[in-house]
Amino acid sequence: MLVRGGVTWIVTFAICWYSAIKLSSSADTSNFKKCQDVSFCRHHRRHANTRRSTQYNIVADSVKLHSSSVLQFSVETPQRKNHLDCQLHGLAQKTLRLQVRERDPIRKRYEVEDSLAAPPEPADDGLPISSQTDSSTELQFGDATVHLKYAPVSLRVSVNGVDVLSLNSKKLLEFRSSQSREQASKAAIKGGDWEETFKTFNDSKPFGPQSIGLDVTFHKAKQVYGIPEHADSFALQPTMSKKHVLRDPYRLYNLDVFKYEVNTNTALYGSVPLMLSHSAQLTAGVFWNNVAETWVDVNERKGDAEISTHWFSESGIIDVFLFLGPSPADIFQQYATLTGYSPLPPMFAISYHQSRWNYNDEGDVYNVVNGFDEDEIPVDVIWLDIEHTSEKKYLTWDRERFPDPERMQDQLWSVHRRMVSIIDPHIKREDGYHVHDEASQQDFYVKSRNGSAYEGYCWPGQSSWIDFLNPAARQWWAGKMSLEKFMGSTLSLFGWNDMNEPSVFDGPEISMHKDAVHDGDWEHRDVHNIYGFYQHKATMDGMLARSDGKVRPFVLSRAFFAGSQRFGPVWTGDNTADWSHLKMSIPMLLSLGSAGLSFSGADVGGFFADPDVELLLRWYQAGAYQPFFRAHAHLDSRRREPHLLPERVRQVVRSAVMQRYMLLPYWYTTFWTASKTGLPVMRPLWLEFPRDEKVFALDDEYLIGKDLLVKPVTESYAESWPVYLPGKYQLWYNFFDYARFTGGKSHIMKVGITTIPVFQRAGSVVVTKDRLRRSSEAMLHDPITLRVALDSKLRASGELYVDDGTTYAYQNNEYLHRRFTFSNNKLTSKSADETGSYKTKSWVEKVLVIGLKREPNSIIMSLNKKKIDLNFSWLKDQRTAVIRKPDVNLSKDFSIAFT
Incomplete structure (x- = not known):
């Protein structure tokens, strides 16, 4: 099909075909599977809809503490042909982990390891058993209680007596055990469990059905979020009601979907099986650590009580982490501790x-x-x-x-x-191309089912793919x-x-x-x-x-x-x-x-x-x-x-x-x-304003950090634009003209073509650099401006982190971390971390103090035990004092008093 160094008509056709569909008006959704096209998705949804008996029970005498923070138990499958070995881990950062593996599988199941930044640390206080009977076990996990019921198996977690999360409370656990083709029924083979065709493509499924499923219920949840990537609303929409299928489940399967449609839950380029729930009372999260094709159903909220979800993957094990919060900030730290923090990017x-x-x-x-x-x-x-x-x-x-x-x-x-x-x-499969030659010689390509290098078409023509699993x-x-x-x-x-x-x-x-094959078979x-x-x-x-x-x-x-x-x-x-x-x-x-x-x-x-x-x-x-x-x-x-x-x-x-x-x-x-x-x-606004229910489903505005609120104009011919400013007792300032607004309600903003609504939170200090340069590198040592936005008590605080913006020298203390506070009519700049030793030429060239009640009589800076009278201008309508050129190096401690 391909002469080395040349491209045949079939390669040209494949590339031209792909280029043509990428120029079409929108993605051809028929190129991508729906739940009805996927046998295991149909299977698990049918299980959920029919509620047929698939009861999994814990073997009572198997429930034992393996260590101070790990509970082991066995679960008997409905067919009683095999057992599932389970481990419940109590981890640091108020996190639980449940792992469910098939005992003695015909073929080993893939377990994801590298999604985690490091092996999770066990909880300091362990996971002690507080009570145990023939039908249940109760464990203490800090201020949380874990209730493990045996028949059918279910797990419920409560914190201070309030239910937070439940697993298998809807009895949707299913772990399809390995079997040989000879053991399979003819109906299963015909039904797509052992071979499946989509369009002209055949999936041989040599190991048969291996799917897993489990229901997860979020108690006290108003909304659930996460499981990117989908071109859909931030708050996840129901896919199931009590009686009807509303839409396909959310699909997690990385796909090249060009010109993707919006307001749909079809799969896109990436997958993170993390879901967060939030209410005014608590925030919780679940991470489904599985890299096979995964679908997630979200059921309509049951009053104010709960949102139940159903997770099912084509293969792998059940490896689910439960994050108990209770605050939004706690959840994000719990997840980051597990999967890693984003490194500081270069400037x-x-x-x-x-x-x-x-x-x-x-x-x-x-x-x-x-x-x-x-x-x-x-x-x-x-x-x-x-x-x-x-x-x-x-x-x-x-x-x-x-x-x-x-x-x-x-x-x-x-x-x-x-x-x-x-x-x-x-x-590109071309002899003489060093990457191809080396990958071929060292056997670094993904393989086809027949054992040869996997080949297909992409931009270069006939290609093979590096096996990055190796x-x-x-x-x-x-x-x-x-x-x-x-x-x-x-x-x-x-x-x-x-x-x-x-x-x-x-x-x-x-x-x-x-059915292509990677390293490790x-x-x-x-x-x-x-x-x-x-x-x-x-x-x-x-x-x-x-x-x-x-x-x-x-x-x-x-x-x-x-x-x-x-x-x-x-x-x-x-x-x-x-x-x-x-x-x-x-x-x-x-x-x-x-x-x-x-x-x-x-x-x-x-x-x-x-x-x-x-x-x-x-x-x-x-x-x-x-x-x-x-x-x-x-x-x-x-x-x-x-x-x-x-x-x-x-x-x-x-x-x-x-x-x-x-x-x-x-x-x-x-x-x-x-x-x-x-x-x-x-x-999201609910991270900083967790009790303001008006923001729970709001996804057309957001915060940068904690102090800047932005609502981009996203409609044509807009002349006015509604902006909801959260927080009943929170004040906000227009970032550009310093106009003051009260929180807890919507405001109509005039938005010319040059306008973007940006608001600074009252009580904050935001640092800017106002000089024009060709790049961030050229700005490195430029002077700064302090924008001090006072709250109703005439207070404000903020911080600034500075390093060279390029290297890892900051890991050797080459950084500055400054804290700015305004209280009692005084602005103070102090080091927030004395170990930082970065040298900078940046200096403070301007200070804006927004929201003063009156024009100051004088403004005096204290620096190195000296008193310096500063010149300033007063913007009466904006109640803002503008101090120009205090001429103090950023690394110096100083204070500025207003009298």
């Missing part, structure tokens, strides 16, 4: 990125960069898509169009810019990132892993066949959702190693799983230049952030099609206030770099980008906080 990574499929050549790159400089619009990173390579062979360059890539990167670096290039997992292959791949192996790269070139669901143009659902069905996770990890490891661990890497990934936050950012994939996609970016990013993936964004302007001027401007304004800020566009879309836009349009774009750079000190501090606490950077 350039949270700045503005300019991308396109593709920049044509080195001259095109220079023209784009020069355009930013001529128009005085900052930018930190220029991206190169697949066309920069030699015939789409990754880790190579098209030397006709990019004859001197090192010089190009050095030129960008000389003006404080970096570059990112794409590195996909599909490898640790040796990951180590080899990481080594390919070195400057010696990746010829033409420099330390200012970073990475982008796309198409790593994996995307296979001629495969089922545009992905890999499930695991079928692809067992490990599908962690494939991109492992490429992301290997690429990041390589980027880190090439600088001997000194420079913070940056690698973007499209596919992800739980724990991917440890390796770098993700984005929402191939969106469309449409108002609905702009609007949907907010709940999608809230969902990602709430599942640990704080560093995420959506392609500004929309990847597919051409935005009109208004949509493009509104998207820039929204993107400037989202964690990952990148403009990106399809190969066939019109060029829309800022310097190509009309002057008036360009000025609005410039204003939006400048707002991002102005707030970089605040963004960076918020990312640092996330790296320490697990709190998302882009936060």
Whole structure:
């Protein structure tokens, strides 16, 4: 089918077909499975609907403490042919873990390990048995009580007498035991359990049905959230009612869905099987640690009592973690402790990125960069898509169009810019291409069921896929990132892993066949959702190693799983230049952030099609206030770099980008906080206002950190825009004109085309840098402005974290952590951490104190035991004092008194 070095008509057809459907008006949903197309999904839903007897009972005399924090017990299956071995772990951070394994399976089941940052620590107080009978066991877990019922098996957790979570209270536990084909009934074989066809694709299912299922009930829950990635509302919608199927379950199966539809729960590029519940009383969470195809049904809320959910996966074991909160902040820390905290990104990574499929050549790159400089619009990173390579062979360059890539990167670096290039997992099968030759020689490709290297079609034509499940292959791949192996790269070139669901143009659902085989003899069905996770990890490891661990890497990934936050950012994939996609970016990013993936964004302007001027401007304004800020566009879309836009349009774009750079000190501090606490950077309002029920289902506005509230304009021709400001007793200030608003109600804002509603929380201090520069690197030692927003008691506080923005020197105390407080008519700046020793030239050039009751008579700064009379101006209508040039270094302690 393929002559080495040439492409036959069938390869050309496959690529042209894929390109054509990517240009169509929307994704062809018939290319992707519904529940009715999946035998195990039909099976578990039928189980839930019919409630047929599948009672699993605990063997009473098997319930024993294995250690102070692990309870062991056996469960008898309905057929009584096998037993399930169960372990209940009491872990640190108020977390429980239940593992259910099949005893003596015919074939070993895949267990996910690397989603966890480290082996979980047992709870200090253990999991002691407080009472035990022939029908139940009760255990104490701090202020929580775990009730284990034997027949049928169920587990209920209460905290201080209030039920929080239950497992199998609806009797939907099912663990389909291994069996040989000879043992299977003819009905099971015909029903798709042993062989299944979707369109023209056959799944051989050589090991038969292996699915697992369990119901999870959240008590006292008003809403549930999470399980990204779906283009749907942040608060998850019911899929089942008491009597009717409302919609398909939420599907978790990483897929390349181009031009995806919105307001749907179909699978997209990544999967994090984490669900959070919230009410005014408590927040709880469940993490289903399984990387096989998974579906989740959400039942309609039963009054104020509970929301029940049903989880089922195609293979693997039951490995479920229960997070007991009780506060939202507790939940995020519990999950981060388990799967890892997002590392502090380099400063350039949270700045503005300019991308396109593709920049044509080195001259095109220079023209784009020069355009930013001529128009005085900052930018930190220029991206190169697949066309920069030699015939789409990754880790190579098209030397006709990019004859001197090192010089190009050095030129960008000389003006404080970096570059990112794409590195996909599909490898062109061409002899002489070093990546293919080495992968073939070392047997690093995923295999087909027949034992040969798995082959399919992707951008290069006939391709094979690196088996990132193989640790040796990951180590080899990481080594390919070195400057010696990746010829033409420099330390200012970073990475982008796309198409790593994996995307296979001629495969089922545009992905890999499930009966393909990975290292360890695991079928692809067992490990599908962690494939991109492992490429992301290997690429990041390589980027880190090439600088001997000194420079913070940056690698973007499209596919992800739980724990991917440890390796770098993700984005929402191939969106469309449409108002609905702009609007949907907010709940999608809230969902990602709430599942640990704080560093995420959506392609500004929309990847597919051409935005009109208004949509493009509104998207820039929204993107400037989202964690990952990148403009990106399809190969066939019109060029829309800022310097190509009309002057008036360009000025609005410039204003939006400048707002991002102005707030970089605040963004960076918020990312640092996330790296320490697990709190998302882009936060749902209920995280900071957990008792305000009006915000529980609100997903068109959000907080950056705890002190800035943003509601992007996401509708065309908007002249006024309703904004709900939370907190009955909370005051808010318009960030730009300092107008004051009361919380606990909606306000109608006038929104011209240059306006984005941003509000600063009263009682906060936000730090900005107000000088225009070409990039964040050029701003490193620029002076700062303190924006002090006083609450009703004339108090405020805030903090600032500073380091070199690039290296890991901060881990050796090369940082500053400052705390600012205003009380008793005095602003004070003090070190929040005396171990920090970073030297900075930054100084305080302006202080705004917003919300004073009267004009001060005088303002006196105390510095090094000296009193300095400061000049200021008074904005009467805004009740704001503006102090210019206090001229004090950021690292110095000082106070400013208002009399």
